[in-house]
Amino acid sequence: MPAFILLTNFTDQGIRAVKDTVKRAEKFRELAKQNGATVKELYWTLGKYDVVSVVEAPDVTSITALGLTLGMAGNVRTETLPAFTADEMAKVLAKVK
Numbered sequence: 001m002p003a004f005i006l007l008t009n010f011t012d013q014g015i016r017a018v019k020d021t022v023k024r025a026e027k028f029r030e031l032a033k034q035n036g037a038t039v040k041e042l043y044w045t046l047g048k049y050d051v052v053s054v055v056e057a058p059d060v061t062s063i064t065a066l067g068l069t070l071g072m073a074g075n076v077r078t079e080t081l082p083a084f085t086a087d088e089m090a091k092v093l094a095k096v097k
Helices: 014-017 016-036 060-072 085-093
Strands: 003-010 036-044 050-055 076-083
Touching: 003 014, 014 016, 016 036, 016 050, 016 060, 060 076
Parallel strands: none
Antiparallel strands: 003 050, 003 076, 036 050
């Protein structure tokens, strides 16, 4: 299943309710399941991003729907990056001419 990295920042609303972030993360995991995805890792971070997640999803449409649904709650903004294992990257490179 394709992997994606979600780089997440709290909105003003999200930081005001930061004490609920662990509860919201559990809701995020449930929401991911509803979209056919699995949250493999989730880390709260310091620096440019507040939360970084590794999510496996069936396709780009599913991960996009998950990100948009998450954003509609108003607590975070996300940036989604496709991620590749070494084997997957080798297959990509085999197609490079």
